[in-house]
Amino acid sequence: GAVVSQHPSRVICKSGTSVKIECRSLDFQATTMFWYRQFPKQSLMLMATSNEGSKATYEQGVEKDKFLINHASLTLSTLTVTSAHPEDSSFYICSAKGNEQFFGPGTRLTVL
Amino acid sequence: SQQGEEDPQALSIQEGENATMNCSYKTSINNLQWYRQNSGRGLVHLILIRSNEREKHSGRLRVTLDTSKKSSSLLITASRAADTASYFCATDAGGTSYGKLTFGQGTILTVHP
Numbered sequence: 001g002a003v004v005s006q007h008p009s010r011v012i013c014k015s016g017t018s019v020k021i022e023c024r025s026l027d028f029q030a031t032t033m034f035w036y037r038q039f040p041k042q043s044l045m046l047m048a049t050s051n052e053g054s055k056a057t058y059e060q061g062v063e064k065d066k067f068l069i070n071h072a073s074l075t076l077s078t079l080t081v082t083s084a085h086p087e088d089s090s091f092y093i094c095s096a097k098g099n100e101q102f103f104g105p106g107t108r109l110t111v112l
Numbered sequence: 113s114q115q116g117e118e119d120p121q122a123l124s125i126q127e128g129e130n131a132t133m134n135c136s137y138k139t140s141i142n143n144l145q146w147y148r149q150n151s152g153r154g155l156v157h158l159i160l161i162r163s164n165e166r167e168k169h170s171g172r173l174r175v176t177l178d179t180s181k182k183s184s185s186l187l188i189t190a191s192r193a194a195d196t197a198s199y200f201c202a203t204d205a206g207g208t209s210y211g212k213l214t215f216g217q218g219t220i221l222t223v224h225p
Contacts, residue, residue: 032211043200044155044215093154097211103147105154 003027004096006104013084014112020080021107023094029074030096035067038091038106050077084111118201118216126224131188133219135201136181142206144177145213146186149198158186158199193225 003026013019023033032051036044048058048069056069066088068080077096081088093106118135125131135144146158161168161177161184168175174187188195198220202213 034212036215043217044202044213046212046214049212091152095211095213101211103155103157108152 004030004094004102004104006092006094006107008107009105010108010110012110012112015085016083018080018082019084019109020078021092021094021109023077023079023096023104025075025096025098025102028096028098030077030098031074032097033071033077034095034097035069035077035079036093036095038093040091044093047079081109084109086111118199118219120219121217122220122222124222124224125191127191127193129191129223131191131195131221131223133186133199133201133221135184135186135216137184137201137203137214137216138182139203139205141179141203142210143204144175144184145202145204146173146175146184147200147202147215149200149218151197155200188221191221191223193223196221196223 005024007022011019034049035047037047038044046059047062048056050056050069050071052071052074058064066082071077089111091106091108094104095101141163143160143162145160147155148158149155159170159175161175172189177184198218200218201216
């Protein structure tokens with residue numbers, strides 16, 4: 001079946017640094033990718049919708065300058081958390097949509 | 113915005129018993145999906161039910177949808193310890209938002225051996 005990968009699966013960084021998370025659709029072309037964030041013991045919250053070749057659409061309350069999203073190809077979207085702070089520590093999950101939608105395994109970000 | 117609400121928030125049962133989780137939502141939907149998430153892991157898609165469907169089965173799973181009440185239920189029959197996980201419903205409004213999912217708060221299911 002279709003697989004979506006995320007890299008890295010886990011990252012620890014210092015406060016103030018930037019972290020890039022990749023989301024790849026491995027055997028299908030994803031016209032749209034979605035980025036979600038999940039805080040411990042909470043549900044998933046949609047952050048933004050990423051369409052190949054165009055600017056991402058951010059949900060209300062999500063800072064686009066802090067969470068940079070690039071969807072450069074039909075198989076790759078990246079989320080860059082800029083100037084990370086401890087409150088950005090979370091589980092970030094992407095999903096990729098072609099004819100169907102599949103979720104990636106998630107990336108756990110810890111900001112010290 | 114987060115619109116889904118699930119109950120119960122936590123459910124603890126013995127192996128072999130049935131587990132029922134409920135989900136309510138607020139706006140019109142194209143489809144509703146149920147996912148499972150083991151602690152700290154990614155999502156596993158369980159089942160999708162479309163707005164024109166009322167019931168769907170997949171193995172030990174039974175999902176119902178009542179669009180007039182804007183609610184859905186997930187029944188897991190003959191539960192196993194391996195079913196222990198968090199379960200989320202997610203709604204897809206369709207249209208220009210097709211694929212954009214709004215998740216419920218989730219139900220933590222614990223199945224005791």
